[in-house]
Amino acid sequence: MSRELSHQELADILRVAVRVGVMMLQSGAASFRADQTICRVALAMGVEHVDAYVTPTVIVATVFSGREHRTQIAKPSGLGVNMDRIAALEHLSRNMPTPALPNEMMRCLDEIEHQPPQYPRPLVVLSVALACGAFAAIIGGGTIEMLAAAVGAGAAQTVRFRLIAARVNPIPVTVVCAAVATAISLILVRAMNAPLPRLGVIASVLLLVPGVPFITAILDMIRFDLVSGLSRGLHAGLLLISIGVGMLLVLALTGFNIL
Amino acid sequence: MSALDLVFQAVLGFAATFGFAVLFNVPRGALLPAALIGVLGHLLRYSLRQWGASNEVGTFCGALAVGLVGFWYARRAQKPRLLFTVTGIISMVPGIPAYETVVYFSKDDILNGLQSGVRAVLVAGAIAAGLGTARILTETEWTKH
Numbered sequence: 453m454s455r456e457l458s459h460q461e462l463a464d465i466l467r468v469a470v471r472v473g474v475m476m477l478q479s480g481a482a483s484f485r486a487d488q489t490i491c492r493v494a495l496a497m498g499v500e501h502v503d504a505y506v507t508p509t510v511i512v513a514t515v516f517s518g519r520e521h522r523t524q525i526a527k528p529s530g531l532g533v534n535m536d537r538i539a540a541l542e543h544l545s546r547n548m549p550t551p552a553l554p555n556e557m558m559r560c561l562d563e564i565e566h567q568p569p570q571y572p573r574p575l576v577v578l579s580v581a582l583a584c585g586a587f588a589a590i591i592g593g594g595t596i597e598m599l600a601a602a603v604g605a606g607a608a609q610t611v612r613f614r615l616i617a618a619r620v621n622p623i624p625v626t627v628v629c630a631a632v633a634t635a636i637s638l639i640l641v642r643a644m645n646a647p648l649p650r651l652g653v654i655a656s657v658l659l660l661v662p663g664v665p666f667i668t669a670i671l672d673m674i675r676f677d678l679v680s681g682l683s684r685g686l687h688a689g690l691l692l693i694s695i696g697v698g699m700l701l702v703l704a705l706t707g708f709n710i711l
Numbered sequence: 712m713s714a715l716d717l718v719f720q721a722v723l724g725f726a727a728t729f730g731f732a733v734l735f736n737v738p739r740g741a742l743l744p745a746a747l748i749g750v751l752g753h754l755l756r757y758s759l760r761q762w763g764a765s766n767e768v769g770t771f772c773g774a775l776a777v778g779l780v781g782f783w784y785a786r787r788a789q790k791p792r793l794l795f796t797v798t799g800i801i802s803m804v805p806g807i808p809a810y811e812t813v814v815y816f817s818k819d820d821i822l823n824g825l826q827s828g829v830r831a832v833l834v835a836g837a838i839a840a841g842l843g844t845a846r847i848l849t850e851t852e853w854t855k856h
Contacts, residue, residue, distance in 0.1 A: 535737045583730020586723040661806030670839040696813025
């Protein structure tokens with residue numbers, strides 16, 4: 453696979469490789485992982501050499517073949533978490549179709565992109581509710597706190613699904629969902645006279661904590677990709693602040709103290 | 712710290728990790744292993760804290776264990792590491808001190824706000840150190856720059 457590729461062929465290959473990178477970033481992968489996958493795909497498709505610069509907000513990649521080279525830029529349109537998609541893209545990059553032509557690759561990527569989430573929404577809501585209920589117990593709460601946290605979290609996740617489907621910006625989504633979780637868990641701990649009410653309320657918003665961007669930021673920083681680490685870390689920080697704001701909106705109105 | 716205590720914590724750790732794994736759309740085949748790895752990390756952290764270790768030390772050891780076991784299992788199952796390592800430590804992420812900081816600051820309580828902020832950063836550092844150490848131990852490319 454070492455024949456010299458034409459300008460057009462390089463462009464088509466690059467478009468595929470960059471799309472892989474964009475899809476990975478949008479699914480929550482760390483920058484170094486997206487970088488590795490872009491390079492693997494490009495090389496498997498016949499380029500001699502590839503250089504990529506990957507940050508959470510932009511990908512720049514150049515492919516070389518003989519005396520030709522091309523460069524493209526792409527911007528992922530948001531940072532979510534979809535581990536199934538990351539696994540599928542990684543698998544594709546290690547099990548490329550032969551021959552790995554751009555059209556065929558685009559078809560594979562379309563297939564991956566059209567995969568719906570594996571778990572139906574009610575199941576996700578239930579799982580998230582259980583998780584937050586468990587967290588309430590982990591931080592010391594009893595059955596009532598667990599229940600309040602679970603119901604609050606379940607309600608917040610339901611609202612979150614609606615808002616994300618409506619393509620609302622993640623920051624107001626987080627504020628609104630934090631407010632919903634806080635309000636509902638607060639009503640429940642009060643109604644059921646919980647002994648440790650603040651624990652039920654605190655645990656109910658845990659579904660909104662940006663754990664994945666936070667961890668991938670750390671992983672990128674350890675690899676000396678300060679730009680990715682800092683920007684993703686900042687994004688995670690903004691989301692954390694949004695949780696606080698959403699909680700405060702409700703707490704200020706009701707005078708409840710979570711501290 | 713009785714055996715019943717540990718079993719209870721194991722169930723909690725499982726529920727917490729499993730719930731987030733579903734939210735993250737972890738592939739079906741990896742759900743159970745990811746949740747179990749989360750249980751491992753959580754139990755280790757819990758036990759160490761019960762024996763008097765600080766939250767940071769407990770978190771470091773838990774994250775290290777998750778990183779190592781996650782790497783081993785991912786290689787066996789031919790799946791990306793992050794499915795297991797990121798999901799496995801999700802129960803250790805210091806979300807609570809982080810947004811407590813915001814609430815403290817809003818009440819003009821800067822001192823306590825800084826305290827919980829620093830606490831959050833220290834635990835975050837412990838997670839980073841744990842995962843990073845696991846990576847260094849399992850992949851030589853991470854020790855060289």
